[in-house]
Amino acid sequence: MLRCEVCEYHNEGAVEKCPKCDSPKEKFKIVEDEKAKLIEMSRKRNEMHVAIMGLYAKVQKWATTIKEENLDPACVVIAKRQDAS
Numbered sequence: 001m002l003r004c005e006v007c008e009y010h011n012e013g014a015v016e017k018c019p020k021c022d023s024p025k026e027k028f029k030i031v032e033d034e035k036a037k038l039i040e041m042s043r044k045r046n047e048m049h050v051a052i053m054g055l056y057a058k059v060q061k062w063a064t065t066i067k068e069e070n071l072d073p074a075c076v077v078i079a080k081r082q083d084a085s
C-alpha cells in the first residue's frame, strides 16, 4: 500500500502522480504498518468464519441426532429451533 504524503490518497500499486492532488510519485510512501494491520484483520475474520462454519455444522449434526433419538423434551425443543433458522 502506498500513501500520498500530501493528500493521504492510498493506492495499491505504484503511480506516476497522485490522481487526487497531482503530486509526483516521490510523494508516495509505503505504508507497511497499515498493510500489516489489514492482513491481520483479514486473517482474524477468516479464522472466525472457519470456526463458525465448523460449529454450525456440528450444531446441525447434533440437532439431527437429538430428533432421531428423540432425546429429552428440552433438547428436542432446541433441536427444532435449529430447523427454523
Ligand SMILES: [Zn+2]
Binding pocket: 004, 005, 006, 007, 008, 009, 018, 019, 020, 021, 022, 023
Ligand atoms: Zn495526493
